[in-house]
Amino acid sequence: MEVLFAAEEIAARVGELGRQISADYRGRELVLIGVLNGAFILLADLARTLTIPVRIDFIRVASYGNAACSSGQVSLRKDVELDLHGRHLLLVEDIVDSGRTLACLREHFQQRGAASLAVCALIDKRERREVDLVVDYPGFQVESGFLVGYGLDYAEDHRQYPAVYRIREESLQ
Ligand code: PRP
Numbered sequence: 001m002e003v004l005f006a007a008e009e010i011a012a013r014v015g016e017l018g019r020q021i022s023a024d025y026r027g028r029e030l031v032l033i034g035v036l037n038g039a040f041i042l043l044a045d046l047a048r049t050l051t052i053p054v055r056i057d058f059i060r061v062a063s064y065g066n067a068a069c070s071s072g073q074v075s076l077r078k079d080v081e082l083d084l085h086g087r088h089l090l091l092v093e094d095i096v097d098s099g100r101t102l103a104c105l106r107e108h109f110q111q112r113g114a115a116s117l118a119v120c121a122l123i124d125k126r127e128r129r130e131v132d133l134v135v136d137y138p139g140f141q142v143e144s145g146f147l148v149g150y151g152l153d154y155a156e157d158h159r160q161y162p163a164v165y166r167i168r169e170e171s172l173q
Pocket of ligand 1: 101
């Protein structure tokens with residue numbers, strides 16, 4: 001494994017994102033929604049950099065199949081429990097890859113009456129993007145590779161690392 005983003009670099013970038021988000025949402029209240037499991041570390045760190053009022057909740061989905069949504073291709077395992085009607089939402093993800101999860105979640109939160117929805121992801125990975133969408137607050141843009149750490153897993157391992165690593169292809173089974 002090689003270090004792609006060191007812990008200090010991530011902390012600095014998360015601080016920048018927090019300042020930008022706090023400025024963009026000044027005077028409004030934000031609901032941070034972490035997409036489990038991968039987002040738990042970014043959400044915890046990002047939330048502590050914000051200087052605006054926030055509420056925090058989580059959602060858990062499992063994705064399968066190839067459709068971009070509306071078709072049951074993403075199944076909801078745990079929904080957000082807060083009332084989202086008229087709220088400004090910031091979805092927090094560890095990684096956006098194909099974009100399918102995000103496309104489905106966007107639809108889901110529109111149906112729940114959100115006033116607005118933006119996305120913050122530690123890694124905005126373009127290599128396999130299938131849905132044309134924008135990550136409003138990207139931590140880092142990465143072209144390719146299998147990444148672990150800072151919430152990202154390989155078969156549920158390595159999420160707890162404070163840095164992001166790229167796994168060498170020969171190590172992937
Ligand atoms: C990962 C990640 C995103 C999704 C991104 O979740 O956390 O939710 O995949 O992929 P996409 O852009 O191709 O849809 P995963 O299903 O691996 O669950 P995890 O967060 O528990 O690791």
